[in-house]
Amino acid sequence: xxxxxxxxxxxxxxxxxxxxxxxxxxxxxxxxxxxxxxxxxxxxxxxxxxxxxxxxxxxxxxxxxxxxxxxxxxxxxxxxxxxxxxxxxxxxxxxxxxxxxxxxxxxxxxxxxxxxxxxxxxxxxxxxxxxxxxxxxxxxxxxxxxxxxxxxxxxxxxxxxxxxxxxxxxxxxxxxxxxxxxxxxxxxxxxxxxxxxxxxxxxxxxxxxxxxxxxxxxxxxxxxxxxxxxxxxxxxxxxxxxxxxxxxxxxxxxxxxxxxxxxxxxxxxxxxxxxxxxxxxxxxxxxxxxxxxxxxxxxxxxxxxxxxxxxxxxxxxxxxxxxxxxxxxxxxxxxxxxxxxxxxxxxxxxxxxxxxxxxxxxxxxxxxxxxxxxxxxxxxxxxxxxxxxxxxxxxxxxxxxxxxxxxxxxxxxxxxxxxxxxxxxxxxxxxxxxxxxxxxxxxxxxxxxxxxxxxxxxxxxxxxxxxxxxxxxxxxx
Numbered sequence: 001x002x003x004x005x006x007x008x009x010x011x012x013x014x015x016x017x018x019x020x021x022x023x024x025x026x027x028x029x030x031x032x033x034x035x036x037x038x039x040x041x042x043x044x045x046x047x048x049x050x051x052x053x054x055x056x057x058x059x060x061x062x063x064x065x066x067x068x069x070x071x072x073x074x075x076x077x078x079x080x081x082x083x084x085x086x087x088x089x090x091x092x093x094x095x096x097x098x099x100x101x102x103x104x105x106x107x108x109x110x111x112x113x114x115x116x117x118x119x120x121x122x123x124x125x126x127x128x129x130x131x132x133x134x135x136x137x138x139x140x141x142x143x144x145x146x147x148x149x150x151x152x153x154x155x156x157x158x159x160x161x162x163x164x165x166x167x168x169x170x171x172x173x174x175x176x177x178x179x180x181x182x183x184x185x186x187x188x189x190x191x192x193x194x195x196x197x198x199x200x201x202x203x204x205x206x207x208x209x210x211x212x213x214x215x216x217x218x219x220x221x222x223x224x225x226x227x228x229x230x231x232x233x234x235x236x237x238x239x240x241x242x243x244x245x246x247x248x249x250x251x252x253x254x255x256x257x258x259x260x261x262x263x264x265x266x267x268x269x270x271x272x273x274x275x276x277x278x279x280x281x282x283x284x285x286x287x288x289x290x291x292x293x294x295x296x297x298x299x300x301x302x303x304x305x306x307x308x309x310x311x312x313x314x315x316x317x318x319x320x321x322x323x324x325x326x327x328x329x330x331x332x333x334x335x336x337x338x339x340x341x342x343x344x345x346x347x348x349x350x351x352x353x354x355x356x357x358x359x360x361x362x363x364x365x366x367x368x369x370x371x372x373x374x375x376x377x378x379x380x381x382x383x384x385x386x387x388x389x390x391x392x393x394x395x396x397x398x399x400x401x402x403x404x405x406x407x408x409x410x411x412x413x414x415x416x417x418x419x420x421x422x423x424x425x426x427x428x429x430x431x432x433x434x435x436x437x438x439x440x441x442x443x444x445x446x447x448x449x450x451x452x453x454x455x456x457x458x459x460x461x462x463x464x465x466x467x468x469x470x471x472x473x474x475x476x477x
Contacts, residue, residue, distance in 0.1 A: 013075045024065035050094035058103045060217040068184025079211035081153020084145040089210045089439030115223040121152025137223035140167040144340040152216045158208030160435030162260040165391030176220035177203040182466040211472040227296035232332040235323040236287030240365040253310035260294040261391035275345040350407030352400035353417040358434035361393045374420040394434040438476040
C-alpha cells in the first residue's frame with residue numbers, strides 16, 4: 001500500500017448490508033449519489049475518494065448500529081467531520097461506509113461553574129466558541145478552518161492552531177469523551193473531572209487517533225475565563241533568530257501574557273496580499289520576517305501600555321525594526337486574516353511540497369537555514385513559504401514553484417523535497433507532523449521514520465481495539 005492508494009482488502013459490501021445500514025439511519029441519514037461529491041473530495045483536490053455508501057447518523061446509537069453492522073460483515077468504515085483535513089485521513093478509498101457526523105449537533109451541557117461544556121461531534125469549532133462565549137467563557141482552540149471543521153474532527157486529529165502557546169493542543173482541552181468502538185459498542189467516558197487516576201487514560205488514544213480506533217461522538221471540553229482585554233501586535237525584523245528572541249522577551253515582559261505568537265516570512269505577506277482580498281502589508285517598508293502576536297489580560301486598560309513598553313524594549317535591543325498595534329477590531333481582523341488565509345493563498349500558487357513539521361522553538365532558525373539549503377539543492381528555482389506557530393515550534397514549511405510557473409512544476413520533485421526536509425527534521429529530533437496528522441499523506445513516511453518500538457506499540461493497540469481492521473483502514477498505520 002502507498003500513502004495515496006490502497007488495494008481493496010475486502011469485497012464491496014453486499015446489498016443486504018447496505019440495506020441494513022440504511023434502515024439503521026433512516027431516510028434522512030442517507031446521502032444520495034447526486035449529493036456525494038462534497039464528502040468525497042478535499043479542498044486541495046489531492047485525494048479523490050469513493051465510498052460504497054455515505055450516511056449521516058443523528059445519534060450515537062445510530063452510529064453504533066452502523067458500526068456494529070459493518071463489524072459483523074467485515075465492512076470498512078471511514079469517519080468524517082467537516083472534511084477540512086489536509087492529509088487525506090477523512091477520504092474513503094471505495095469499499096467503505098463513510099460516516100459523517102454532521103447531523104450530531106446537540107449541546108448536552110454547559111456548566112460555567114465547572115468550566116466545561118459537553119457537545120456532540122457535529123458542531124463546528126466556531127459554534128463551540130460561540131456556545132462558550134454565551135456562557136461568558138472562552139473555548140480557546142482556534143484554527144483557520146474553524147467555521148467548517150467539526151468538534152469530532154478536531155479531537156480525532158488533535159488540532160493545534162494559534163493558541164497552543166497559552167492553552168495547549170486539543171489534547172489538553174478535552175476532559176472526557178463518548179465514542180463508538182470498532183465492534184459497535186458505546187463507550188461513555190463523558191466525565192467532567194480534572195483528576196481521574198483510575199488506569200489508562202483511554203480518551204487519549206482516540207484524541208489524535210484519526211478515527212482508526214473508534215468514532216468520537218461527543219466530548220467534555222474545558223472552558224476558561226474570558227480575558228477582560230486582548231491586544232494584537234505585529235512586528236517586523238531581520239531574522240528568524242530575532243523572532244525567537246522576541247518571544248522570550250515578550251513572555252518575560254508580560255508575565256507570560258502571550259496567547260499567540262506567529263511567524264511569517266516576507267513571501268507569506270506577498271502571497272496573501274496578492275491572493276486574499278482585504279489583506280495588506282501592515283508596514284510601509286517590507287521586512288524579511290514578521291511576527292503576529294496576541295496578548296490577554298484579566299484587567300481592562302493596562303494591556304496596551306504594557307505591550308507598547310515591551311515593543312519599545314525590543315526595539316532598543318535590536319530585536320525588531322518596526323511594530324504596529326492595530327487601532328481597531330477591523331485592523332486586528334485584517335492581520336489575522338493574513339495569517340489564517342496562508343494555506344488558501346499558497347494553494348493559488350500550486351500544490352508544491354507541503355510540510356507540517358515541528359522542532360524545539362530554539363531550533364527554528366537553524367532548521368529554516370538547513371532545510372532551505374536542501375530545498376535549493378533539489379529545486380533552485382523554487383520558493384520557500386515558511387510560517388507557523390513559533391511559540392510551540394510548529395513550522396508550516398511549504399515549497400512552491402517560481403512565480404508565474406505552471407502549478408504542477410514541482411510534481412516530479414515533490415517526493416525528493418519532502419524527504420530532504422524530513423531528513424533535516426530528523427537531525428533536529430523533530431516531528432514530520434506537528435498538527436495536521438498522518439492520514440494517507442504521511443503514512444509511508446511514518447512507517448519509515450518512526451521508532452520501531454513506537455510503531456510496534458501503536459500496531460498492538462490497533463490490533464487489540466480493532467482486530468478486523470475496519471476503522472479508517474489505510475490511514476496512519
